[in-house]
Amino acid sequence: MQLLLKPFALLGRGGMTLAAGVGQWGRLTAETVQAARHVDVWLRLLIPQMARVGVDSVPIALFIALFTGIVLALQASYTFTGAIPLYFVGVLVGKTMMLELGPVLTGLALSGRVGANIAAEIGTMRVTEQIDALETLAYPPIAYLVVPRVLAGIIMVPVVTALAIGVGIVAGWITAIQLLDMSSADFVNGLTLFFLPFDVTFAMIKATSFGFIITSIGCFFGFNTQGGAEGVGHSTTRAVVVSSMAILVLDAFWALVLL
Amino acid sequence: MSRAKEALVGVVIVAAVLLVTFGTLWLQGVSLRAAETEVTAAFTSVGLIRPGNNVKYRGVRIGRIREIEVDPQGELVLVRARIQDDIPLPEDAVAILSPESLFGDWQMEIAPRDRFPAYRYSEPREEDHLPGYSIPDISQLTATADRISADIEILTERVGIAFSEETARNVASLIENTEEVTQRLSQLISQQADAFVGVTGEIQETTAEIGEAAVGLRETLDRINATLAREEVGEALNDLLAVTSNLRAFSEGVEGTSDQFRMTAARADSTLMRVSSLLATVEEGEGTLGMLFRDPGVATEMEGALQELQLLLEDVRLNPRRYLRLSIF
Amino acid sequence: MGIVIRDLHKSFGPKVVLDGFSVEARDGETLVILGGSGSGKSVTLKHVVGLLTPDSGEVEVDGQIVSTLAREELFELRRKVGYVFQFAALFDSMTLAENVAMGLRRKSDMDREAIAERVEECLRLVDLDGYGERTPSELSGGQRKRAGIARAIATKPQYLLYDEPTTGLDPVTRAMIDQLILRMSDELGVTGIVITHDMDSAFRVADRFAMLHNGRCRFEGTPDEIRACEDPVVRGFIEGRPELMEKES
Incomplete structure (x- = not known):
């Protein structure tokens, strides 16, 4: 009997942990929105965070996008061999980069880079009492730490994503011309054939939500760090894992809701 | 926070905004230079x-x-x-x-x-x-063709009834043949309709050739209208004989290889042409054969359907590229 | 007005840390709270600035009950309180000068130059003048601790809370920090609570003592009274004789 109940107990406990976590995260989010009124506290910190979240992430995001674009073009031409005209390479590269790979790969890369960074930094501040120190110096820690990071994420992840999409498409384009013996006109024809302005809106909506998820989850795990260096490591790992999963779930969610 | 880094943030944001704005405009095909009108x-x-x-x-x-x-x-x-x-x-x-x-x-x-x-x-x-x-969707082309063949069937049936008791037995059997062949033609057309998703290159060529034939069809129609007026039934029946044999050859050809297809398609064209001209004569009520068909409605409808088909075929001929893309499937 | 702690209870899960602790730091005096590691000294201190909320009981600072204050009022109160953290809790991402200036930027309406001046003054006070542009990672443990004190005193608070200010420091630095605590109290009339288990330091700075044991106040009195105290737990602690304390518990 015990053995029979065990899986259910595990499932129940897992579900409760998840629900509790989501609840606490929701509370942090609500507090973040409230803390946003302390403009004097976070405004000065916003630009540095935008530099960290955005500018510093540009190289890795573009690197990923570059190779994604190349691979997409090559795989598309391989798949379409004979049966489908080659300008569909342009359709595939454009649509895929905009709708899916641009936002999602950038999001995943940034959850590793930015999310982990935030969780580690805030986690360290937590275990070394720096957050308490902020409080005693009359700084609301959420306004000081969370608001600028989340805002920077919301602003800069779409920016980085836009650049990544651009680079990915150009990489696919150059690949198509150089390696696939396609004409530039063919590729552009494919690119524009099914293009809708909504594609860009969709990508930006996704990227904005990813920016929010990555930073808020990073802050959440950072804030809830317990124990010393080990706790920080634990938080960092969890922040990356959870925000990556959240990105994929959110990705499916947007596809369901908006497409 | 150095000024340079702040500037870099600005540069990255501006770059992204420009990219999104101009990229979207470009992909949308909005020309930034040429003025536009509505x-x-x-x-x-x-x-x-x-x-x-x-x-x-x-x-x-x-x-x-x-x-x-x-x-x-x-x-x-x-x-x-x-x-x-x-x-x-x-x-x-x-x-x-x-x-x-x-x-x-x-x-x-x-x-x-x-x-x-x-x-x-x-x-x-x-x-x-x-x-x-x-322009009607291309799927209407097959639908029209189907309708024509159905009409032919009805007419042929009536011809069959009219002649069954006549002394000209060979005429009756010819008409039976016609009926059979027409059924095959109808089958072929419905097969094409089914296989529309998987249309092949040959079909395009056929379609194009049918288009050309359709133009000729009208010319022939006029000519035969003139020559057949007040002619003997026998002559009309001779024509029908030729038509039937052509139709038969056509349907046999369809079963052959794709190389033969082109030739049989050409023959089918002339066949169709003659059937049409006959029907036109019939419609006018001219000649003994024409008298047999008392219901003008069928023929009128057929005339309309043929005209519609012709429009479509003409479009195929004028804008073959529009239909050439069939080959990608 | 002072700091009054009344019947403070605090548990973390099943672990009872404070079990009715009461003590008072009167205006202008320096109260030293003694107690073993994990006895809840730091927890008590965090209640004073509202970093923790009590399960029951209350802390009164400057005539206000900390746990009943709204967030804005709490920030107001914190402007009057300086907190010296055990491991300094300096902000890693900032230079020393920026660390010290943090409180000033928020707690005062000084302009840029006045802040720079005050930072310089505070750093000189803790013997760190010229270190303003270094980051915390470039400092030794003692220097960090002193920097932490400089940050806490920069806003000229009325109340100063020291969480083990001398632990892990060399004797010279220790003496220096003790002098600093005394100066704050003597010259500026600051009310202080010092948490320590460094007895030399404790006797140098204390106006009064309190001892926290098993979550309650075991002893409260002057340095002379604590020297004369017969309670084996108190004796055992100040003389470093665990056998006395064990007998008791």
């Missing part, structure tokens, strides 16, 4: 056209569809498009909606009215709106 065309129905589809003039893309709406009276559909304003459109310009490719993408073509005089254009209420005509 044209509106009126249609009775618009098929599968939707905003974003291309507008072409003499085969060149000159703009995009912006908006589609039913006019306030509810009788016309107004399609608004933005096109380059440096292109002088002809005085009697009309707009034709047609499939651009078989992916379901449609286009609006602007042309002088005399280019396609046979189309029944919707006349707009407003003076500066263009008259428009929406």
Whole structure:
């Protein structure tokens, strides 16, 4: 009997942990929105965070996008061999980069880079009492730490994503011309054939939500760090894992809701 | 936080905003240099056209569809498009909606009215709106062909009834043959309709050739109308004999290789032609054969169907590229 | 007005840390709270600035009950309180000068130059003048601790809370920090609570003592009284004789 109940107990406990976590995260989010009124506290910190979240992430995001674009073009031409005209390479590269790979790969890369960074930094501040120190110096820690990071994420992840999409498409384009013996006109024809302005809106909506998820989850795990260096490591790992999963779930969610 | 880094943040944001803005505009096909103007065309129905589809003039893309709406009276559909304003459109310009490719993408073509005089254009209420005509979807081509064959079947049946008790037994058997062959033709057409998703290159060629034949068909029709008037039944029956043998050859050819297909298609053309001319004679009630058909409705309907088919075929002939894209499937 | 702690209870899960702790730091005096590691000294201190909320009981600072204050009022109160953290809790991402200036930027309406001046003054006070542009990672443990004190005193608070200010420091630095605590109290009239288990330091700075044991106040009195105290737990602690304390518990 015990053995029979065990899986259910595990499932129940897992579900409760998840629900509790989501609840606490929701509370942090609500507090973040409230803390946003302390403009004097976070405004000065916003630009540095935008530099960290955005500018510093540009190289890795573009690197990923570059190779994604190349691979997409090559795989598309391989798949379409004979049966489908080659300008569909342009359709595939454009649509895929905009709708899916641009936002999602950038999001995943940034959850590793930015999310982990935030969780580690805030986690360290937590275990070394720096957050308490902020409080005693009359700084609301959420306004000081969370608001600028989340805002920077919301602003800069779409920016980085836009650049990544651009680079990915150009990489696919150059690949198509150089390696696939396609004409530039063919590729552009494919690119524009099914293009809708909504594609860009969709990508930006996704990227904005990813920016929010990555930073808020990073802050959440950072804030809830317990124990010393080990706790920080634990938080960092969890922040990356959870925000990556959240990105994929959110990705499916947007596809369901908006497409 | 150094000033340089702050500037870098700004640069990255500006770069992204510019990329998104100009990228979107470019992909949307909005020309940033050439000024644009709006044209509106009126249609009775618009098929599968939707905003974003291309507008072409003499085969060149000159703009995009912006908006589609039913006019306030509810009788016309107004399609608004933005096109380059440096292109002088002809005085009697009309707009034709047609499939651009078989992916379901449609286009609006602007042309002088005399280019396609046979189309029944919707006349707009407003003076500066263009008259428009929406070409039936290509799937209607097979449907029309099907209808024609059904009509042929009905007519042939009547011919069969009329002659069964006559002394000319061979005529009766010929007509039976005709019926059988027509059934095969009908089968072939319905097969094509089924296999429409997987249309092959040969079918295109056939379609094109049928198109040419259809033009000849009308000429022949006129000629035979003249020669057959007041002629003996025997001559008409001789024609029918030839028709039947041709039809038979055609349907046998269909079962052959694709190389033969082209030749049999050509023969089928002339066959169809003769059947049509006969039917036309019949319609006029001329000759003894004509007297047999007392219901003018069938023939009239058939005439209309043939005309519609001809329009489609003519379009195939004039714009083979539109249908050539079939090959990608 | 002072700091009054009344019947403070605090548990973390099943672990009872404070079990009715009461003590008072009167205006202008320096109270030293003694107690073993994990006895809840730091927890008590965090209640004073509202970093923790009590399960029951209350802390009164400057005439206000900390746990009943709204967030804005709490920030107001914190402007009057300086907190010296055990491991300094300096902000890693900032230079020393920025660390010290943090409180000033928020707690005062000084302009840029006045802040720079005050920072310089505070750093000189803790013997760190010229270190303003270094980051915390470039400092030794003692220097960090002194920097932490400089940050806490920069806003000239009325109340100063020291969480083990001398632990892990060399004797010279220790003496220096003790002098600093005394100066704050003597010259500026600051009310202080010092948490420590460094007895030398405790006797140098204390106006009064309190001992926290098993979550309650075991002893409260002057340095002379604590020297004369017969309670084996107190004796055992100040003389470093665990056998006395064990007998008791």
